[in-house]
Amino acid sequence: MLDIKFIRENEEKIKDVIVKKGIDLDLGFLLSVDKQRIVLLQELEQLSALKNDLNEMIKTAKDDNERKEIIEKGKEIKNDIEKKEPEYKKIKQQFEDLMVKVPNVISFDTPIGKSDADNVEVERDGDIPKFDFEVKDHIQLGKSLDILDLEKGTKVAGFRGYYMKNEGASLMMALMMYAMNKLIEKGYSPMIPPTLVKGDALFGTGYFKGREYDSEIDEVYEIASGDSPIAEQGKEADGKASKEKKFLVGTAEPSLLAYYCDEILKEEQLPIKIVGYSQCYRSEIGSYGKDTKGLYRVHEFMKVEQVVLMAANEEESINMHEEMFAISKEIHKELGLPYRVLKICSGDMSAGKYRAYDIEAWMPSRDGFGETGSASNFLDWQARRLNVKYVDKAGEKKHVYMLNNTVLPSPRPFIAILENFQQADGSVIIPEVLRKYMPGNIEIIVSKK
RNA sequence: GGAAGCGUGGCCGAGCGGUUGAAGGCAACAGUCUUGAAAACUGUCAUGGGGCGACCCAUCAAGAGUUCGAAUCUCUUCGCUUCCUCCA
Numbered sequence: 001m002l003d004i005k006f007i008r009e010n011e012e013k014i015k016d017v018i019v020k021k022g023i024d025l026d027l028g029f030l031l032s033v034d035k036q037r038i039v040l041l042q043e044l045e046q047l048s049a050l051k052n053d054l055n056e057m058i059k060t061a062k063d064d065n066e067r068k069e070i071i072e073k074g075k076e077i078k079n080d081i082e083k084k085e086p087e088y089k090k091i092k093q094q095f096e097d098l099m100v101k102v103p104n105v106i107s108f109d110t111p112i113g114k115s116d117a118d119n120v121e122v123e124r125d126g127d128i129p130k131f132d133f134e135v136k137d138h139i140q141l142g143k144s145l146d147i148l149d150l151e152k153g154t155k156v157a158g159f160r161g162y163y164m165k166n167e168g169a170s171l172m173m174a175l176m177m178y179a180m181n182k183l184i185e186k187g188y189s190p191m192i193p194p195t196l197v198k199g200d201a202l203f204g205t206g207y208f209k210g211r212e213y214d215s216e217i218d219e220v221y222e223i224a225s226g227d228s229p230i231a232e233q234g235k236e237a238d239g240k241a242s243k244e245k246k247f248l249v250g251t252a253e254p255s256l257l258a259y260y261c262d263e264i265l266k267e268e269q270l271p272i273k274i275v276g277y278s279q280c281y282r283s284e285i286g287s288y289g290k291d292t293k294g295l296y297r298v299h300e301f302m303k304v305e306q307v308v309l310m311a312a313n314e315e316e317s318i319n320m321h322e323e324m325f326a327i328s329k330e331i332h333k334e335l336g337l338p339y340r341v342l343k344i345c346s347g348d349m350s351a352g353k354y355r356a357y358d359i360e361a362w363m364p365s366r367d368g369f370g371e372t373g374s375a376s377n378f379l380d381w382q383a384r385r386l387n388v389k390y391v392d393k394a395g396e397k398k399h400v401y402m403l404n405n406t407v408l409p410s411p412r413p414f415i416a417i418l419e420n421f422q423q424a425d426g427s428v429i430i431p432e433v434l435r436k437y438m439p440g441n442i443e444i445i446v447s448k449k
Numbered sequence: 450g451g452a453a454g455c456g457u458g459g460c461c462g463a464g465c466g467g468u469u470g471a472a473g474g475c476a477a478c479a480g481u482c483u484u485g486a487a488a489a490c491u492g493u494c495a496u497g498g499g500g501c502g503a504c505c506c507a508u509c510a511a512g513a514g515u516u517c518g519a520a521u522c523u524c525u526u527c528g529c530u531u532c533c534u535c536c537a
Contacts, residue, residue: 038499041498041499041506042499042500042505042506044506045498045499045505045506045507046505046506048505048506048507049505049506051517051518052505052506052518054517054518055467055517055518056467056468056518057517058467058517058518059467059468059518067517070517071517072517073517074517074518075517078517264459395478397496
């Protein structure tokens with residue numbers, strides 16, 4: 001969310017971003033709604049002021065007659081207010097619905113483009129492995145080593161379900177422990193946040209495209225809570241409110257950031273650096289036909305995520321963004337995974353983002369790179385929705401800047417490790433940095449058959 | 450799951466139908482005094498919105514209602530606390 005004053009003053013700039021991000025929004029219409037809203041607001045406030053004056057006058061009325069007169073007048077004004085109010089509420093709602101869609105501006109160095117095809121590769125590291133034997137994909141490897149069971153996963157959990165087994169389960173836990181500890185060593189405070197949350201956290205971080213959850217477009221699972229089925233949740237006509245909706249997060253980011261919602265921090269507290277571990281759930285709506293095999297695209301996984309809340313300084317936020325993303329690169333290097341870095345273009349960026357990178361690891365079975373991480377700088381776009389402010393050194397209240405980065409998800413690096421480090425005999429070498437987290441500190445996963 | 454109670458400004462806490470946007474205290478900030486600090490004293494000090502401004506509107510968990518008028522009364526929801534029950 002942006003400040004309406006900023007929008008009024010930067011109409012052309014935002015119109016430009018709307019085009020570059022490919023967002024369906026008529027900014028001129030928003031501004032005209034804004035004007036109507038202010039007019040109605042002023043009219044209503046004037047009526048309220050009048051009414052308040054009359055209420056004061058009652059106290060000093062000379063006699064019952066005068067009192068009656070005042071009450072009559074008050075009723076007229078109340079009528080006027082009641083007539084005008086629905087109109088104002090309607091406009092206000094319309095205004096808010098439009099405001100929520102206004103995208104954040106983009107950084108000066110964000111490439112302009114229409115889709116992910118226009119993202120710009122800016123870095124590449126590591127040698128793509130060459131194999132002198134027939135390469136297996138992670139599905140075959142996982143099966144032969146008895147560390148991944150997709151059939152049972154589908155049987156129990158349905159499409160995109162999976163079981164991690166034996167060294168596979170240990171390897172995933174090792175990845176998470178490794179990532180978690182690395183960030184703690186870098187000064188991040190560890191957190192295990194809730195994954196079942198109210199809508200506010202998801203709206204606040206931009207995971208709902210509108211003000212409310214929309215099952216058609218939002219890639220989030222809604223959960224039945226209380227005793228009513230989902231379809232019957234929401235406000236009842238008779239004013240009886242139902243239980244609050246709950247959702248499963250797709251990353252720890254919403255829970256970690258919403259920890260501070262409605263708070264006013266002090267500048268001395270900033271930057272706040274947190275590393276969170278969570279289970280992540282994704283409905284993968286809109287990706288029905290994509291990556292249907294294996295672990296690449298699943299509904300449920302584990303992930304270590306980092307977030308930073310910092311003072312509002314654009315330049316410093318860019319530096320922080322780089323600093324956070326450097327950790328992802330360091331991790332890929334330490335794991336020995338060849339990777340490349342993409343600067344995300346305007347059209348592939350979600351509405352709230354100011355600047356974003358993706359990191360992709362080499363996956364032999366894809367004969368290409370696959371996304372293993374993403375770092376985003378939102379400036380104060382999320383903080384406005386979450387209402388997180390700080391008092392700066394001059395005593396002024398400002399919204400904090402928020403940034404986030406994938407430290408390590410569980411399934412995709414697992415794919416990359418299996419496929420890149422497979423041996424001719426079907427065994428898989430475990431990256432050195434993970435061995436201390438493996439039971440028995442094993443160095444290799446071998447077939448038991 | 451059963452019972453009772455409670456939700457007021459950064460915090461504590463009064464107020465229970467009209468000079469209450471809200472006493473008092475703490476914290477914070479500015480000043481006086483002091484070589485400096487502390488103490489003491491004086492002053493400032495909620496948030497959001499509208500207006501060029503005087504100023505106006507809204508907010509005492511949220512929503513609805515009663516009333517000319519609600520922080521105060523009624524209802525609903527949410528949250529918290531305590532006791533009992535149950536339980537990984």
